[in-house]
Amino acid sequence: MNNYELMVIFTPVLSEEDYKAAQKKFIDLVTANGGELVNTNPWGLKSLAYPIQKKTTGLYWVMEYKAPSDFNEKLKIQLLRDDNVLRQMFTVLNKYAVEYNGKKRSGVPTGTEKVEA
Template sequence: MQNYELMVIFTPVLSEDEFKTVQKKYTSFIAENGGEVVHENPWGLRSLAFPIRKKTTGLYWVAEYKAPSDFNEKLKIQLLRDEQSMRHLIVKLDKYAVEHNEKRRNGAFSTPKDKVEA
């Protein structure tokens, strides 16, 4: 099983409940196909660098998961069929990226906001 990171930009017209539902939909899709979600991070509403489908904002969601390599094609097809998904990006993580993400989740890296408060 390989490590991957998925970033999806969903349409901004989703309500908070619909956004959570679509996150659970893809989390369960990964689990049903032999994968395992390691970590997920909903970024929420962000501005886009350029308009997509005449929209200037989008709901961002990032998930780190482990899955067989042939699973990504199924996931891409599912994301392309979903009208709520505007864009997606799947990145294969090497061992250094996995280690870095683990350290970041455990708070090994301080953020500029932490330095100001200290």
Template sequence: MTDNGAEIVHEDNWGLKKLAYPIQKKTTGYYHLTTFKAPGEFINKLEVEYRRDERIMRFLTVSLDKHALAFSEKKRSGAFNKNKETKTEEVAQ
């Protein structure tokens, strides 16, 4: 990805999960989430490579708006967990 002008923002390995329905007679799959910034023409190249790779059963590429990006950043930084800790402390006092 980085060789073609993309900037990787965050990677998250979800690991081996059970699929909602069998795909190519397989019931489990390895999930990986990659958040990246890239020019629009890069997406077509990436999806062609995903289609050619036999190891990839399914993929989903989505474009995030500014609100989704802000939410994602807060979630990664743990801001939501800090709010829960503060509320728990208030209740305990």
């Protein structure tokens, strides 16, 4: 199983319940196909760099998970079929990225923080 990170931008017109239901749908898809959820991070409403489907904001959500390599194609198909998804991006995480994300979640200094003088 490989480590992956998925960032999804949902349409900004979703209610809070619909936003959580959309997240749960993709989490359930990962676990139902033999994957393992590592972490989720809902960023909330953010401005887009450029308009997508005439929308200038989107609901961002990041999910880190472990899954077989052939699973991402199934997940991509489901993301493309969902009308609430504006954009998605998969990232394969190497061992250093997994270690960095783990340190960041636990609050351990990663060495990339800004130092105020």
